[in-house]
Amino acid sequence: MEEQRYTISIYSENNIGLLNRISGIFLKRHINIESLNVSKSEIENISKFTIVIISTEEWARKIVGQIEKQIEVIKAYYHTDEETIFQQTALFKIASHLLFDERQIQNIIKESNAQIVTVSRDFFVLAKSGRRFEIDEMHEKLKPYGIMQFVRSARLAVSKAEMPISKMLQEFYQDK
Amino acid sequence: MESVKSKKQSKTKTALNITGAEAIIHCLLEEGVDLLFGYPGGAIMPVYDELYKFQDSLNHVLTRHEQAAAHAAQGYARVSGKVGVAIATSGPGATNLVTGLADAQIDSTPIVCITGQVPRHLLGSDAFQETDIIGISTPVTKWNYQITEASEIPEIMAKAFYIAKSGRPGPVLVDITKNAQFDSFDFSYEKCDGIRSYKPVPKPDIEAIETAASLINSAKKPFIVFGQGVILGNAEEEFKAFIEKTGIPSAWTILGLSALPSDHPLNVGMVGMHGNYGPNVLTNECDVLIAIGMRFDDRVTGNLESYAKQARIIHFDIDPAEINKNVKVDVAVLGDARETLGLILDKVDNKKHDAWHQEFTKKYKEEYEAVIRHDVLPTKPGLTMGEVVSAINDASNNDAVIVTDVGQHQMVACRYARFNDSKSSITSGGLGTMGFALPAAIGAKMGAMDREVVAIIGDGGYQMNIQELATIFQNKTPVKIVVLNNDFLGMVRQWQELFFERRYASTEMVNPDFVKIAEGYFIEARRVTKRHELNDAVREMIKSKEPYFLEVKVEKEDNVFPMIPSGASVSDVRLK
Numbered sequence: 001m002e003e004q005r006y007t008i009s010i011y012s013e014n015n016i017g018l019l020n021r022i023s024g025i026f027l028k029r030h031i032n033i034e035s036l037n038v039s040k041s042e043i044e045n046i047s048k049f050t051i052v053i054i055s056t057e058e059w060a061r062k063i064v065g066q067i068e069k070q071i072e073v074i075k076a077y078y079h080t081d082e083e084t085i086f087q088q089t090a091l092f093k094i095a096s097h098l099l100f101d102e103r104q105i106q107n108i109i110k111e112s113n114a115q116i117v118t119v120s121r122d123f124f125v126l127a128k129s130g131r132r133f134e135i136d137e138m139h140e141k142l143k144p145y146g147i148m149q150f151v152r153s154a155r156l157a158v159s160k161a162e163m164p165i166s167k168m169l170q171e172f173y174q175d176k
Numbered sequence: 177m178e179s180v181k182s183k184k185q186s187k188t189k190t191a192l193n194i195t196g197a198e199a200i201i202h203c204l205l206e207e208g209v210d211l212l213f214g215y216p217g218g219a220i221m222p223v224y225d226e227l228y229k230f231q232d233s234l235n236h237v238l239t240r241h242e243q244a245a246a247h248a249a250q251g252y253a254r255v256s257g258k259v260g261v262a263i264a265t266s267g268p269g270a271t272n273l274v275t276g277l278a279d280a281q282i283d284s285t286p287i288v289c290i291t292g293q294v295p296r297h298l299l300g301s302d303a304f305q306e307t308d309i310i311g312i313s314t315p316v317t318k319w320n321y322q323i324t325e326a327s328e329i330p331e332i333m334a335k336a337f338y339i340a341k342s343g344r345p346g347p348v349l350v351d352i353t354k355n356a357q358f359d360s361f362d363f364s365y366e367k368c369d370g371i372r373s374y375k376p377v378p379k380p381d382i383e384a385i386e387t388a389a390s391l392i393n394s395a396k397k398p399f400i401v402f403g404q405g406v407i408l409g410n411a412e413e414e415f416k417a418f419i420e421k422t423g424i425p426s427a428w429t430i431l432g433l434s435a436l437p438s439d440h441p442l443n444v445g446m447v448g449m450h451g452n453y454g455p456n457v458l459t460n461e462c463d464v465l466i467a468i469g470m471r472f473d474d475r476v477t478g479n480l481e482s483y484a485k486q487a488r489i490i491h492f493d494i495d496p497a498e499i500n501k502n503v504k505v506d507v508a509v510l511g512d513a514r515e516t517l518g519l520i521l522d523k524v525d526n527k528k529h530d531a532w533h534q535e536f537t538k539k540y541k542e543e544y545e546a547v548i549r550h551d552v553l554p555t556k557p558g559l560t561m562g563e564v565v566s567a568i569n570d571a572s573n574n575d576a577v578i579v580t581d582v583g584q585h586q587m588v589a590c591r592y593a594r595f596n597d598s599k600s601s602i603t604s605g606g607l608g609t610m611g612f613a614l615p616a617a618i619g620a621k622m623g624a625m626d627r628e629v630v631a632i633i634g635d636g637g638y639q640m641n642i643q644e645l646a647t648i649f650q651n652k653t654p655v656k657i658v659v660l661n662n663d664f665l666g667m668v669r670q671w672q673e674l675f676f677e678r679r680y681a682s683t684e685m686v687n688p689d690f691v692k693i694a695e696g697y698f699i700e701a702r703r704v705t706k707r708h709e710l711n712d713a714v715r716e717m718i719k720s721k722e723p724y725f726l727e728v729k730v731e732k733e734d735n736v737f738p739m740i741p742s743g744a745s746v747s748d749v750r751l752k
Contacts, residue, residue, distance in 0.1 A: 065497035
């Protein structure tokens with residue numbers, strides 16, 4: 001079966017140790033985590049993990065099955081890129097004098113729709129949100145001028161299909 | 177923890193201003209625990225101090241190693257169906273539990289392990305006997321939690337027991353910092369009956385059950401493979417009713433052993449690497465394969481590429497993650513086996529399948545001539561493991577709980593031991609933990625004092641937890657220990673013989689005098705080296721009301737057959 005990128009979304013309680021438990025599921029199967037983000041979700045007190053892996057669909061399905069087995073996981077999903085809306089953000093720290101010495105940099109900022117986050121005497125910081133390839137392109141363009149620091153966030157994704165977590169929680173309370 | 181609200185029952189036990197350590201005792205008592213296995217040490221001393229005060233209501237069994245405490249808790253749980261409890265100190269005490277946790281995890285055994293931990297203010301400081309047992313035990317526990325405040329104890333302990341025993345059971349570890357044991361708080365205990373993020377038992381899907389029933393009804397050569405799910409779900413009666421109505425030949429995985437009486441006419445034996453010939457070969461000839469509470473382990477399936485490819489497959493299981501994990505199935509029936517088997521009973525037809533059954537009988541005869549006769553009624557001078565197991569069957573009227581370790585003796589015991597009752601075979605199946613049997617037998621005996629408990633162990637595994645003879649002596653636990661001694665790590669030697677051109681790398685054992693060792697622990701002991709001594713010795717052992725040790729010197733280089741070589745197909749099971 002063909003390998004491709006899958007975005008795994010996990011709704012869970014916010015407990016110490018759960019990240020370790022979830023990452024262990026990938027470790028046990030020798031699967032690399034391409035990116036990982038943990039944040040609050042649309043539901044109060046419920047966390048959301050967004051994990052990107054490259055694998056076959058069969059493995060993505062099995063991993064989601066193992067993740068859902070964890071006591072504090074409410075529900076997990078896997079989606080292909082086509083089934084999600086996703087973005088990443090990158091920060092570029094660049095020497096301030098380049099802004100004046102290298103006029104092309106200003107064009108790169110304009111063309112790539114990047115934001116200037118801060119400017120100080122020594123450096124300025126650009127923020128760029130978008131698809132991975134857009135960030136990569138901007139990185140390639142800026143690289144020749146010298147990038148002091150670069151960092152790119154994990155993928156953030158929402159699925160096109162519904163993830164009915166609130167309904168599942170309601171059912172639990174109704175059953176009681 | 178605020179977000180993890182457990183649904184509570186109305187019954188509440190309260191006690192004002194008690195220490196965390198005392199609270200732990202009350203939690204155990206509230207959960208119906210009257211016995212726990214453990215080993216004291218610095219970080220768990222406040223709890224032991226309370227155990228001293230509560231010794232009339234809570235019996236603590238001092239094992240000689242924490243690993244043995246975990247295995248004893250497993251043995252207790254497996255024989256009784258209740259949650260086994262083990263307790264240990266921080267650091268090495270906690271890490272010594274890990275093998276037991278891993279074993280309980282892979283064999284779905286409900287145990288709760290309690291470990292002491294350094295005080296909260298010392299966490300992460302590399303304090304004396306500090307170890308990150310939460311990190312270490314995460315992959316081998318169903319759930320774990322570190323308590324750092326006394327007030328957390330009731331809710332976490334309630335969750336621990338609930339999680340360990342509900343759904344697909346498993347091990348839970350609760351790590352408790354020393355300050356949380358010392359601090360006082362107002363105790364109030366309510367049993368847990370639900371966690372919003374945890375759905376232990378899927379609701380049966382009637383449509384799936386109907387699809388399964390119609391497949392079963394139209395099958396010409398249906399075949400059942402059942403596992404421990406039948407035992408864990410207390411579904412033995414429902415299972416029996418189902419197979420008797422449908423007339424389907426039924427084989428068991430090693431952990432399903434004893435769920436169906438050995439002499440039941442539809443019991444066709446064991447599947448897997450050293451299972452019976454018929455069940456293995458006919459797996460690839462059935463038209464509908466019905467898997468019940470089993471997980472298609474690689475030791476059961478052999479090569480997946482050639483496993484039951486001709487069959488439609490129905491999988492009954494409580495764990496959705498097991499569906500399509502190893503074998504792609506046509507119908508998944510999720511739920512508790514007792515419930516789903518109960519529901520399907522009305523929907524299946526009365527059938528006999530006599531001709532199909534004849535094929536199992538024919539294969540059994542082939543296996544009997546090629547293997548079983550030589551194992552059970554040998555004519556060669558050396559004693560076989562099979563005849564010892566048969567002698568135990570005879571002396572105990574098939575009523576004993578048989579606890580086995582890992583290796584050749586385990587395969588032979590599971591092949592030849594006969595059972596009348598469920599929950600009677602206790603072995604380390606998934607993990608294959610040598611050293612399991614002796615402590616597990618202690619736990620099993622304490623969990624079923626009215627039953628005969630016989631541990632059958634190899635000379636290798638016996639020495640991995642031989643120190644537990646002291647626990648047996650101290651508690652006067654009347655377990656019967658049979659060591660089948662071939663002075664080899666027999667199963668590894670067998671593989672060396674068959675697949676490594678007899679290069680016996682580190683498998684020959686120069687053993688001590690096991691009888692003297694048992695006698696050193698004041699345990700009555702006897703050694704059998706000749707066939708004519710065997711029956712008498714086994715009868716004497718079974719008759720004894722005390723702990724008893726029996727060493728049987730068996731043939732040094734016997735092999736266990738049938739055998740599916742690693743990676744081969746179930747069709748290629750070898751009879752020699």
